Amino acid sequence: MARVVVDVMLKPEILDPQGQAVANALPRLGVSGVESVRIGKRIEIDFAGDADLDRAREIADKLLANPVIEDFTVRVSDGDA
Amino acid sequence: MARVVVDVMLKPEILDPQGQAVANALPRLGVSGVESVRIGKRIEIDFAGDADLDRAREIADKLLANPVIEDFTVRVSDGDA
Known part of the structure; x- marks a missing residue:
C-alpha cells in the first residue's frame, strides 16, 4: 500500500477568512508573533499497489x-x- | 519569516464521509486502485521571527x-x- 498526499491551499491572492479569524483570535489567547494563518485541505489517498502520482493529480x-x-x-x- | 505547517486529520477510527464520497466517485471517473481517501486540514502558520513549534502546538x-x-x-x- 502506498500513500499519496495532496495539499490544497487557496491561491495567495485569495482572502482566507477562516485563517484570518484564527490569526485575529491569537492575541486574545496571549499568543504574539504570528503574521498570518492560512487554512487549506490535506487529502491522503491510499493506493492498493504503487503510488500513482499522475492518477492522484487527476483526482485532485x-x-x-x-x-x-x-x-x-x-x-x-x-x-x- | 518562518512557516510552521499543522496537519489535522480525523483519528483512524473516526469515519470520514467526505473522503468516502470521493473514494466512491472514483470508479465512475474511471479511476481504480484507490483503497481509501481521507480528508483533513492543512494549516500554514507564518511567524514573524523564528518558527516556534511549541507555540504552534498550543494554537493547534x-x-x-x-x-x-x-x-x-x-x-x-x-x-x-
Whole structure:
C-alpha cells in the first residue's frame, strides 16, 4: 500500500477568512508573533499497489481542488508528513 | 519569516464521509486502485521571527483541532511540503 498526499491551499491572492479569524483570535489567547494563518485541505489517498502520482493529480484536479481559487501539490508520503 | 505547517486529520477510527464520497466517485471517473481517501486540514502558520513549534502546538490544540476526534502533527515547513 502506498500513500499519496495532496495539499490544497487557496491561491495567495485569495482572502482566507477562516485563517484570518484564527490569526485575529491569537492575541486574545496571549499568543504574539504570528503574521498570518492560512487554512487549506490535506487529502491522503491510499493506493492498493504503487503510488500513482499522475492518477492522484487527476483526482485532485477533478474532485479535490477548485483550480479557479486553489492551488494543489501532490507528493508521495514519506511516512511522517 | 518562518512557516510552521499543522496537519489535522480525523483519528483512524473516526469515519470520514467526505473522503468516502470521493473514494466512491472514483470508479465512475474511471479511476481504480484507490483503497481509501481521507480528508483533513492543512494549516500554514507564518511567524514573524523564528518558527516556534511549541507555540504552534498550543494554537493547534486550542483552535485548530478537536482532540476528541482529530490528531494533529506540527512541523517546520521545508519549503515544498
